[in-house]
Structure formats: C-alpha cells, structure tokens
Amino acid sequence: MIHVAEPSAGTWIPLRKTRGAVAAIAERIEAAQSLAVLPAYTVSRFKLQRSLLALIEALGCPFAVTPMEKGVLSETHAQFAGMYMGAGSSPSVLEAIEAADLVIDAGGVNFNEINTGAYSSRLSPEKLVTIDVDHVRIGNRIFNPVQMGDLFEMLVKSVPKKFGYSAPRRQAHAKPGGKPSDPITAATLYPRYRDFFKPKDLIVLESGSSNSGTFPLLLPDGAEVQTAPLWGSIGWATGAALGAALADPSRRTILLTGEGSHQLTATAVGTMGRYGLKPIIFVLNNEGYMVERALEADPNWIYNDLAPWNYHALPAALGCQGWFTAKVSTLGELDAALARAATGESASYIEVVGGKMDFPAGLAMAHQRLDALVHIAQSLLEPDDRFAVGGESKVPGFDDAGMHRPDRDLVHFVAGDAGERIRLAIEGGGPWAGGVIRRMAPHRLD
Ligand SMILES: Cc1ncc(C[n+]2csc(CCOP(=O)(O)OP(=O)(O)O)c2C)c(N)n1
Numbered sequence: 001m002i003h004v005a006e007p008s009a010g011t012w013i014p015l016r017k018t019r020g021a022v023a024a025i026a027e028r029i030e031a032a033q034s035l036a037v038l039p040a041y042t043v044s045r046f047k048l049q050r051s052l053l054a055l056i057e058a059l060g061c062p063f064a065v066t067p068m069e070k071g072v073l074s075e076t077h078a079q080f081a082g083m084y085m086g087a088g089s090s091p092s093v094l095e096a097i098e099a100a101d102l103v104i105d106a107g108g109v110n111f112n113e114i115n116t117g118a119y120s121s122r123l124s125p126e127k128l129v130t131i132d133v134d135h136v137r138i139g140n141r142i143f144n145p146v147q148m149g150d151l152f153e154m155l156v157k158s159v160p161k162k163f164g165y166s167a168p169r170r171q172a173h174a175k176p177g178g179k180p181s182d183p184i185t186a187a188t189l190y191p192r193y194r195d196f197f198k199p200k201d202l203i204v205l206e207s208g209s210s211n212s213g214t215f216p217l218l219l220p221d222g223a224e225v226q227t228a229p230l231w232g233s234i235g236w237a238t239g240a241a242l243g244a245a246l247a248d249p250s251r252r253t254i255l256l257t258g259e260g261s262h263q264l265t266a267t268a269v270g271t272m273g274r275y276g277l278k279p280i281i282f283v284l285n286n287e288g289y290m291v292e293r294a295l296e297a298d299p300n301w302i303y304n305d306l307a308p309w310n311y312h313a314l315p316a317a318l319g320c321q322g323w324f325t326a327k328v329s330t331l332g333e334l335d336a337a338l339a340r341a342a343t344g345e346s347a348s349y350i351e352v353v354g355g356k357m358d359f360p361a362g363l364a365m366a367h368q369r370l371d372a373l374v375h376i377a378q379s380l381l382e383p384d385d386r387f388a389v390g391g392e393s394k395v396p397g398f399d400d401a402g403m404h405r406p407d408r409d410l411v412h413f414v415a416g417d418a419g420e421r422i423r424l425a426i427e428g429g430g431p432w433a434g435g436v437i438r439r440m441a442p443h444r445l446d
Pocket residue numbers: 206207208209210231232233234257258259260261262284286288289290291292
C-alpha cells in the first residue's frame with residue numbers, strides 16, 4: 001500500500017488527479033528493478049531544480065540529460081550519469097538509461113531530432129512515465145490537470161524505495177595541452193572553454209560544431225546552457241545571447257557560435273553594444289559550414305563556403321564601444337584572450353581561427369558513420385540505376401504516407417532524367433546509429 005503525501009504549499013488546482021498520478025507512479029517505481037530520470041528544460045524554466053533533485057536523491061537513481069536539457073541539473077552530482085543522445089551516448093549512459101526498467105521523463109523531454117542523437121535513442125514507450133508541466137502520462141493513461149512541482153514534492157515523500165546508483169568515477173581533468181605557438185584545434189579548444197566556464201554562467205550554444213564540441217564538457221554547478229538542437233535553426237544563438245544578456249545582466253552571458261550561423265544574425269551584436277551589455281562572444285572561424293562538411297558525401301560542395309568576413313572587426317563597425325576584440329590563431333593568443341575576457345572589464349568578442357575539417361569527437365563519429373553508409377549505398381547501386389546525386393542521407397525517415405518513422409532513414413539517390421528514384425533504406429537510425437542499409441524497390445516520383 002502506497003502512502004501519498006500532501007504538497008506543502010497551497011496549489012491552485014484540486015489535488016484529486018495529482019494524488020492519483022502520484023499513486024500510479026509510485027506503484028511503477030515499486031515494481032521496477034532499475035530506474036532513471038531524464039529532466040527536461042521546463043524544470044529550470046519553472047525553477048523546480050531543487051525539488052526534482054530532492055526526488056532524484058530520494059530515489060537514488062541515475063539521471064542524464066538530452067542535449068537540449070544540458071545544465072538543467074548539476075553535472076557534478078554523484079548521480080549524474082552524463083549526456084543521453086541515443087547512439088551518441090557513452091556505454092555507461094546507455095546502460096543507465098536504456099537498460100532501466102522505468103524511465104521518468106521529468107518535464108516533457110522532446111524526443112526528436114538531435115535531442116535523440118538523430119533518432120537513434122531506443123526508449124520504448126512502455127517504460128516511460130512522463131511528468132509534464134500540466135499532466136502525467138503513463139502508457140495511455142493521462143492525469144490532467146496537475147502541476148509538475150506538486151508531483152515532485154509529493155513523490156519525494158511517497159517514494160517507496162532507493163535504487164543506490166552512483167555514477168562511474170570521473171577522472172580529474174588534465175590541464176588543456178599544447179604549446180603557445182600551436183594552431184587551435186578542437187582537442188585543445190573545448191577543454192579551454194570547460195576551464196573558462198564558471199558557476200552561474202549562462203552559456204548560449206549555436207547549432208553546428210560548437211554544440212557538438214561543448215555537449216560532452218562537464219559544467220560547473222549552476223552554469224546554465226541555452227541551446228536549440230530541436231530544429232537547429234542557425235543564427236538563433238546570436239539573437240538568443242542578446243536576449244539572455246538583457247534578461248539577466250548580473251550573470252556572464254557566453255556565446256559559442258560558428259561563423260556561418262553568426263552571419264545570419266550578427267547585427268544583434270550592435271544591439272548588445274547599444275544597450276551596454278557585456279557578453280563574451282566566441283566566433284569559430286573555420287572557413288564555412290563544418291558540420292555540413294561532416295554530414296555530406298562531398299565536404300567541398302560550394303554551399304559550405306562563406307564570404308570571408310573580418311569577424312573581430314564587427315563590434316566596432318556595429319558601434320560597440322570599449323569592447324575587447326581579438327582574432328586568435330594560436331593557443332598562446334587564445335589563452336591571452338581568454339584571460340582578458342575573464343577579467344570581465346568589458347564585453348569581449350573573440351574570433352577563433354580553427355581548422356576547416358577539424359571535427360570535435362562526436363561529429364567525427366557521425367562523419368565516419370555517414371561515410372561508411374554512403375559507401376555501402378554506392379556498392380548497392382547497379383549500373384542501370386544511373387546514380388547521379390546522393391542526398392537527404394541525414395534526413396530522418398518518413399514512410400510513404402508521410403508518417404514519421406524514427407526507426408528508419410531513407411536515402412534517395414536521384415537517377416537523372418528518368419525522374420526515377422532508387423530508395424535505399426537505412427534501418428535503425430541516422431548518422432550516429434548502427435543502421436543497416438537495405439535496397440528497396442525503385443520508386444517513381446510524379
Ligand atoms: C536556418 C538554417 N539554415 C541552414 C541550416 C543547416 N545547417 C545546420 S548547421 C549549418 C552550418 C553551421 O556552420 P557554422 O555556424 O559555421 O558552424 P561550424 O559547424 O562550421 O562550426 C547549416 C548550414 C540550419 N540548420 N538552419
């Protein structure tokens with residue numbers, strides 16, 4: 001028999017549904033041999049980090065974050081398993097999350113796109129219990145209206161057991177390597193960002209290589225990340241950094257962006273200057289769209305090249321006064337610029353020159369996988385197929401009726417004039433996943 005506790009503060013909705021939801025969740029917890037929690041970004045938006053962490057501690061279970069939720073809960077916590085992004089997760093995170101009997105989605109994680117490692121996560125709906133902002137879903141049962149905060153609070157007092165998890169021991173970070181005269185590489189840049197971050201920082205991450213390089217870094221307590229991997233619309237982060245810096249000037253706002261994304265919304269820098277904001281901006285100049293180079297069959301396709309702006313000259317051109325600006329190409333220059341930015345005396349804008357094909361580890365893995373898939377696909381084509389263009393290989397699958405099929409990516413190879421397409425299905429997920437390519441019947445497009 002499960003005892004359902006009452007919430008401590010007054011709540012604006014009748015509690016009957018909440019009590020029912022708490023009892024149903026507690027029953028599932030009691031029946032589970034293993035349990036994991038995936039917090040959603042809504043937990044920080046509603047400022048419920050403390051009450052969710054209290055629940056996680058009461059349960060003694062692992063928690064992991066999907067990319068969009070990075071920084072929602074403390075990453076130094078003994079129960080923090082790491083980042084969960086499907087096949088792009090470490091083995092210990094996969095074990096903690098996908099092998100658990102029961103997974104509590106705390107806040108409504110959006111299981112789509114990059115947030116699932118390109119649809120490579122494998123969480124069956126039967127083992128998922130969702131505590132969303134205003135409802136609870138357990139299988140096809142919905143409890144509504146409820147308040148997420150009441151659920152966390154009442155569950156803490158009602159949970160029937162403790163699971164006794166602690167994360168594998170993490171090695172102490174070595175000091176980032178390299179000589180002052182060395183060029184800047186992904187391997188030497190991202191550890192420097194990790195050491196630059198401080199508690200309470202607000203870190204805005206752009207889609208592209210910047211987010212894949214930063215996702216694996218462990219954040220100091222209280223540092224928060226804003227990132228939009230859901231649809232990954234580039235240019236978002238520069239504008240979002242303006243909003244974040246305006247919303248809370250007492251925190252350091254740090255923007256990490258690629259130069260291709262930045263070109264779309266760089267005018268927001270002028271607005272930051274106009275309002276006297278003090279962001280710290282790092283623009284990675286790697287001669288174009290590196291993430292696209294990594295995820296396409298032809299990295300040198302002209303689409304990936306950009307007009308070569310003088311990025312570090314932008315703040316002055318956009319009327320920002322008293323900003324520290326620099327263009328850094330060596331580790332020595334980078335370290336000096338980081339030290340200057342850390343003083344916080346002014347806003348900082350640092351153009352970081354990086355390698356055109358120097359992928360951070362997660363992106364390198366996706367690149368190798370995609371390369372292998374393209375080669376297999378090409379080997380499956382027959383002479384009559386008149387193979388012309390390989391494309392859409394990173395587009396998640398939709399079946400012929402337009403229904404989303406997260407377990408399947410379709411690769412279309414366009415066969416020139418005939419208007420005929422040869423379909424090759426990658427079954428089992430996108431570039432991060434261990435998919436298998438299968439030839440399907442040619443398919444005519446009218
Ligand atoms: C509005 C929009 N256009 C195009 C894309 C496709 N896209 C995703 S990442 C990217 C390139 C990002 O390049 P950059 O900002 O230079 O980052 P890098 O990977 O080079 O570090 C593009 C074009 C997108 N996601 N959104």
